[in-house]
Amino acid sequence: MAVGADGESGGLDPTDLVARKVVSPLHWNPVVQRLKPEAFPSRDFTDLRRGGFSVDLVTGRSDSQICDAVKKYAAEKTAAKGSLHTPEFALRASVEAIEAFPDRTAVDGRAFTVRRRPIEGNPDHCAILIVPEGLSESDIKELRDDLRQLFEQDMILCPAA
Amino acid sequence: MDIELQLSDYIHLDPDWDGYGGVAPSRAAVADAVRFLRLLDHEVPLPFPQVSGDGSVGIYWEGDDFLIDVGFRGLGQISYFARHGNRRWKGDDPFRGNDIPKQLFEAISAILRR
Numbered sequence: 001m002a003v004g005a006d007g008e009s010g011g012l013d014p015t016d017l018v019a020r021k022v023v024s025p026l027h028w029n030p031v032v033q034r035l036k037p038e039a040f041p042s043r044d045f046t047d048l049r050r051g052g053f054s055v056d057l058v059t060g061r062s063d064s065q066i067c068d069a070v071k072k073y074a075a076e077k078t079a080a081k082g083s084l085h086t087p088e089f090a091l092r093a094s095v096e097a098i099e100a101f102p103d104r105t106a107v108d109g110r111a112f113t114v115r116r117r118p119i120e121g122n123p124d125h126c127a128i129l130i131v132p133e134g135l136s137e138s139d140i141k142e143l144r145d146d147l148r149q150l151f152e153q154d155m156i157l158c159p160a161a
Numbered sequence: 162m163d164i165e166l167q168l169s170d171y172i173h174l175d176p177d178w179d180g181y182g183g184v185a186p187s188r189a190a191v192a193d194a195v196r197f198l199r200l201l202d203h204e205v206p207l208p209f210p211q212v213s214g215d216g217s218v219g220i221y222w223e224g225d226d227f228l229i230d231v232g233f234r235g236l237g238q239i240s241y242f243a244r245h246g247n248r249r250w251k252g253d254d255p256f257r258g259n260d261i262p263k264q265l266f267e268a269i270s271a272i273l274r275r
Contacts, residue, residue, distance in 0.1 A: 023180040029209055032223050036211040037230045043215035044181070054181055073180065083175035137240035138251035141230050145242065 011116040014096035018055040018114060018126050019066055020151065023074040023085040035091075035152060040144040042137055045112075045130040052117065052127025058092065066090045067158035074160075087158045091151035101146050103132045104139075111143050164210050164220070168194050171212040183214030189235030190218045196258035197231065197239065205273050227272045231265065243268035 012018075022028075027039035044053040058066050070087045077085040095114045103109030112128055119125045130143060174185040198208075198220065208220040208229075219232035227245040239256035243249070243265070250268035261269070 021180065024178060024183075026212060027179070029223070031209070034223065036209070037221055037228070038211040038213035038217070038219060038232075041181075041183075041213040041215035042217065042232075043213075047215075051181075077177065077180045081175065081177050083178065085180050136253045137232065137238075138242050138253050141232065141240060141242035142244075142249070142251055145228060145230070145244070 012095045012114055016057060016059045016095045017092055019058040020055045020091040021070045021073045022089040023077060023087060025086060025088060035148055040148055042140040045140060052129045055126050055128060057124040057126055063156050066156055070158040087160050089158055090156040092154040093150050097150055105132050164207055165195050167210040168218060171218055179214040181214050184216045186212060186216050186218040187235040190233045193233040193235055193256055194218050194220060200261050229268060229272060241265045245272045
């Protein structure tokens with residue numbers, strides 16, 4: 001399901017900052033010191049039932065406040081699921097930068113939209129979604145590579161205490 | 162750890178392993194990734210394994226100026242994207258485990274056998 005073709009940003013300002021909480025070491029490649037491409041699951045960007053690619057609105061928050069949220073999230077997940085989640089990183093980017101990637105399949109189109117979508121227990125929850133409809137898996141692999149390179153520019157390391 | 166063992170281990174991931182409702186890949190997805198690995202020429206460097214919260218599994222190669230990202234869902238299809246400088250390769254092709262799609266083969270040859 002594609003959304004956001006109306007050009008709205010779901011109540012967000014272009015200067016707003018969002019961050020992805022990373023709580024699994026499987027998303028990091030220690031050999032090349034980079035995030036793995038699959039840290040950005042293809043289907044998250046097109047499937048609203050999965051909530052979109054989940055990020056939190058973090059405008060005005062310090063790095064330590066953001067890391068505290070990552071640690072809290074990992075602890076909550078570990079307690080609720082009985083399997084270990086470890087605080088790893090927060091990946092931060094502006095709404096403007098995320099929405100600046102062009103849709104390569106259309107003139108004047110954009111590839112991503114960021115929309116505010118509060119969920120139970122997280123009023124700051126936002127979703128990143130792909131705007132064009134009907135993209136193939138390989139098209140999405142190409143787009144998520146753009147997004148990965150953007151988020152890698154502002155990674156906040158959040159080591160466990 | 163051996164890359165085939167790492168891929169096989171992904172089958173045993175717990176529900177919500179990534180904190181975002183992640184699911185483990187199917188045995189069929191991992192089997193396709195392992196079949197693909199065995200098709201690679203011995204001159205090609207070993208790729209890295211990876212797993213997605215959406216149930217797909219993959220392998221990839223990455224360097225300062227290139228990426229080859231290959232994924233499987235266990236549905237008889239292979240999806241790939243590769244870049245090197247201004248060049249791009251991508252495709253979604255049937256995969257039966259007996260050959261590498263032509264475009265992907267070209268990308269691997271152009272990027273990894275330089």
